[in-house]
Amino acid sequence: MWLIKSEPDVFSFENLMKSPKSTTCWHGVRNYQARNYMRDEMKLGDLVLYYHSNCDVPGVVGIAKVVKESYPDATAFEKKSDYFDPKATKENPRWFMVDVQAVAPMKQHVSLEDIKKNSKLSQMKLVQKGSRLSVQPVTESEFQEICKMGKVNF
DNA sequence: GCCAACGTTGGC
DNA sequence: GCCAACGTTGGC
Numbered sequence: 001m002w003l004i005k006s007e008p009d010v011f012s013f014e015n016l017m018k019s020p021k022s023t024t025c026w027h028g029v030r031n032y033q034a035r036n037y038m039r040d041e042m043k044l045g046d047l048v049l050y051y052h053s054n055c056d057v058p059g060v061v062g063i064a065k066v067v068k069e070s071y072p073d074a075t076a077f078e079k080k081s082d083y084f085d086p087k088a089t090k091e092n093p094r095w096f097m098v099d100v101q102a103v104a105p106m107k108q109h110v111s112l113e114d115i116k117k118n119s120k121l122s123q124m125k126l127v128q129k130g131s132r133l134s135v136q137p138v139t140e141s142e143f144q145e146i147c148k149m150g151k152v153n154f
Numbered sequence: 155g156c157c158a159a160c161g162t163t164g165g166c
Numbered sequence: 167g168c169c170a171a172c173g174t175t176g177g178c
Contacts, residue, residue, distance in 0.1 A: 005175095005176090032161090058177070129159080130159045130160060132174080155178105156177105157176105157177100158176100159176100160175080162173080163172080164172105165170095
């Protein structure tokens, strides 16, 4: 299971729910470790915690799932794109993405503050100092604890 | 807006 | 391969 970060001003969980089929391609990740998780380890049906960063109340706001496994991130080929990377080619794409679909919003948002206060979640990468990974694995028990705090069942 | 922590780039 | 300079992330 996973946690992905998004800035709500750029693409919020509400935006995801309003998208066609509640699905979007998770383009624009330009960090190798995050890419490796997407390319190598995110599997169809994997559940994902959707986290809002860089906003008033950062935290987990919804549940999503992987609906398509990794494929090349075409925004890296587009010169006009903010995510253009001159070193990415179709033969050697360099950057990958998956498709994610909204499953359900949290009944109650689980703020970063609440996560930090919960001793069961102290091992999460999210709360470790200096961790900035935008795609990160979470354990089953962490996932369940967050769901419990968000008053949803999975 | 500030700034600590991290990641990447590129000269040497 | 080292490391200084620069860019980015993201909480506060």
